[in-house]
Amino acid sequence: MIESRQLSPVELVHIYLKRIERYDGILRSYITVLAERAVEQAKIAEQEIAKGNYRGILHGIPYGVKDQLYTRGIKTTLGSRILQDYVPDHDAAVIERLNAAGAILLGKHNLHEFGKGGTIDFPFGQPRNPWDISRTPASSSTGSGIAPAAGLCSGALGNDTGGSIRWPAAANGIVGLRPTFGRVSRHGGLMFGWNADTIGPMGRNVFDCAALLQVIAGNDSRDALSARVPVPDYISALTKDLRGMRIGLIREMTWVEGMHPAVKGAMEESVRVLRSLGAKVEEMSLRLAKYAVPLQMMTTDADVASVFLKKWLRTDWDRFDKGTRSRLATACLIPAPIYNRAMRARVLVRQEMLDALKNYDALITATHLQPAPSIDKSKETVGTVSDMMERVLRRRISTWPFSGANVPAIALPNGFTDDPLPMPVSLQIASNPFSEETVLKIAYAYEQATVWHKRHPNLDFTTRQLTS
Amino acid sequence: MKVGIEHVRAMTKAIDLTIPEDELLPVAIRLSALLEIMEKIESELGDQMDTVDPVPPVFAEIARLP
Numbered sequence: 001m002i003e004s005r006q007l008s009p010v011e012l013v014h015i016y017l018k019r020i021e022r023y024d025g026i027l028r029s030y031i032t033v034l035a036e037r038a039v040e041q042a043k044i045a046e047q048e049i050a051k052g053n054y055r056g057i058l059h060g061i062p063y064g065v066k067d068q069l070y071t072r073g074i075k076t077t078l079g080s081r082i083l084q085d086y087v088p089d090h091d092a093a094v095i096e097r098l099n100a101a102g103a104i105l106l107g108k109h110n111l112h113e114f115g116k117g118g119t120i121d122f123p124f125g126q127p128r129n130p131w132d133i134s135r136t137p138a139s140s141s142t143g144s145g146i147a148p149a150a151g152l153c154s155g156a157l158g159n160d161t162g163g164s165i166r167w168p169a170a171a172n173g174i175v176g177l178r179p180t181f182g183r184v185s186r187h188g189g190l191m192f193g194w195n196a197d198t199i200g201p202m203g204r205n206v207f208d209c210a211a212l213l214q215v216i217a218g219n220d221s222r223d224a225l226s227a228r229v230p231v232p233d234y235i236s237a238l239t240k241d242l243r244g245m246r247i248g249l250i251r252e253m254t255w256v257e258g259m260h261p262a263v264k265g266a267m268e269e270s271v272r273v274l275r276s277l278g279a280k281v282e283e284m285s286l287r288l289a290k291y292a293v294p295l296q297m298m299t300t301d302a303d304v305a306s307v308f309l310k311k312w313l314r315t316d317w318d319r320f321d322k323g324t325r326s327r328l329a330t331a332c333l334i335p336a337p338i339y340n341r342a343m344r345a346r347v348l349v350r351q352e353m354l355d356a357l358k359n360y361d362a363l364i365t366a367t368h369l370q371p372a373p374s375i376d377k378s379k380e381t382v383g384t385v386s387d388m389m390e391r392v393l394r395r396r397i398s399t400w401p402f403s404g405a406n407v408p409a410i411a412l413p414n415g416f417t418d419d420p421l422p423m424p425v426s427l428q429i430a431s432n433p434f435s436e437e438t439v440l441k442i443a444y445a446y447e448q449a450t451v452w453h454k455r456h457p458n459l460d461f462t463t464r465q466l467t468s
Numbered sequence: 469m470k471v472g473i474e475h476v477r478a479m480t481k482a483i484d485l486t487i488p489e490d491e492l493l494p495v496a497i498r499l500s501a502l503l504e505i506m507e508k509i510e511s512e513l514g515d516q517m518d519t520v521d522p523v524p525p526v527f528a529e530i531a532r533l534p
Contacts, residue, residue, distance in 0.1 A: 180527070181525070181526060181527070182526065182527060195524040195525055195526055196525070225526055227527065288513075291505070291509050291513075294501075294502055294505040294506070294509075295509070297502060298502055298506065309483065309485060313485055314484060314485055314486075317486070317487070317488075322491070325491075326491065326494045326495055326498065327498070329480065329485065329487055329491075329495050330495050330498040330499050330502070332480075332483060332485060333476065333479045333480070333483075333495070333499055334499075334502070338503065338506055340522055341506065341509075341510065341517060342506065342509075343522030343523075343524070344517040344518075344520050344521070344522045345509050345513055345517055346522075346525060347520045347521070347522065347523055347525075348513055348516055348517065348520065350525050381494075382494045382497050382498055383493075383494070383497070384497065385497055385500060385501050385504070387497070388497055388498055388501035389501065392498070392501075393501070393505075404525065405525065406525045406526065406527070433527050434527075
């Protein structure tokens with residue numbers, strides 16, 4: 001519509017700015033809104049398009065990014081009091097690419113501090129789930145999950161080390177893709193999980209995520225672990241025919257004791273839909289997947305903590321959120337021999353998944369075993385070992401094994417609970433390294449055969465909760 | 469292995485990190501839980517772990533240097 005000039009980028013930016021003004025005082029998805037800058041960029045885009053210089057599918061499209069990605073001359077807080085005034089002097093590689101594509105940066109999204117889950121007190125406002133504001137919008141790309149769901153931007157970029165794109169996508173009823181590690185440059189993202197951090201798209205539907213990924217994917221010499229793998233045409237991969245595809249449903253990451261009945265029902269129905277589209281779906285087992293969460297906490301968290309110890313833990317302990325500092329301090333104390341043994345175990349857990357992917361085109365699970373819980377229940381306060389098992393480890397079981405293997409995984413809505421304020425639940429699809437087109441293809445086919453992506457929160461109704 | 473607050477106090481001192489007394493317990497609990505799980509992992513996978521290198525989960529496509 002923008003290319004054919006039926007829709008003006010300037011009008012579109014104004015629509016989002018009005019919605020942000022109206023709803024974001026309650027939802028708190030943004031830390032920084034770049035109103036004037038976005039309008040200026042939109043005017044430029046409009047002029048370029050009018051002159052016939054249409055740059056492509058994202059030209060004139062307003063987007064937001066997790067405030068973990070560097071933006072030149074614009075505050076980048078990491079959701080932390082420690083960096084509340086930090087202004088980088090360069091853009092992240094993904095921001096450069098979106099700028100070059102003509103996309104319009106609308107603002108920086110709220111997040112769990114430093115992109116670590118478990119923030120208890122949010123310095124830039126308590127983010128709320130647009131479907132029910134008493135519930136969490138999940139961690140850690142929190143605002144990047146809320147904003148597309150609430151119609152406060154066209155799409156977003158998040159960061160996913162463990163499940164930080166997919167859980168907010170699931171909790172807010174949108175689509176979120178963790179790409180293969182190495183597919184998208186990490187340059188300019190303040191992230192220290194050096195072999196697990198990924199940057200990926202979040203949007204209202206699979207097409208939007210494919211369009212964002214198309215622009216941000218590709219090799220970048222400034223990221224030492226950026227892959228030299230050609231980027232396929234993701235948009236053309238979006239077909240509705242799954243005939244001949246083999247899909248494995250992972251028992252240990254889906255049929256888990258305590259899963260919510262709506263999640264169970266949605267998964268059963270999803271299998272039926274995928275089969276109706278021609279896919280062969282069968283249950284399979286990954287017996288080591290249960291170890292992925294603690295192993296990543298003993299390794300990736302320790303990698304991250306090693307940087308934070310030097311930078312801020314020793315000097316700025318009180319300025320960290322209590323949840324963040326407790327998790328980081330724990331990771332600082334992982335003994336080196338344990339770290340080494342955990343890395344060896346990770347090799348085995350990962351290999352089991354990669355071996356399974358030799359037999360299947362994709363693996364599926366529920367993205368999360370529960371719909372988004374209340375904000376109170378989501379807080380990772382740890383007073384007992386049982387708290388640690390339930391609040392910290394168990395809730396990550398569906399997403400982290402794919403992160404540990406560093407394979408691409410997408411989350412998309414596959415149903416709703418029957419609560420008075422129905423909450424979205426989500427399907428997760430993963431595939432072989434660098435097979436983003438496969439997860440996008442399956443997700444698109446599923447999405448087009450269902451209605452879930454067409455449902456949006458009634459913000460006038462849900463935001464009234466807080467004022468009433 | 470069960471880690472107590474006295475262990476946490478000593479371990480943090482060794483890395484020049486000072487944690488307020490009332491925040492030692494959550495760290496001890498978190499660390500105990502992780503080490504306890506690691507013991508289970510060792511008992512199930514220890515022999516296999518001896519046979520592999522602790523290679524980070526990055527792909528051959530990345531490691532291929534110019």
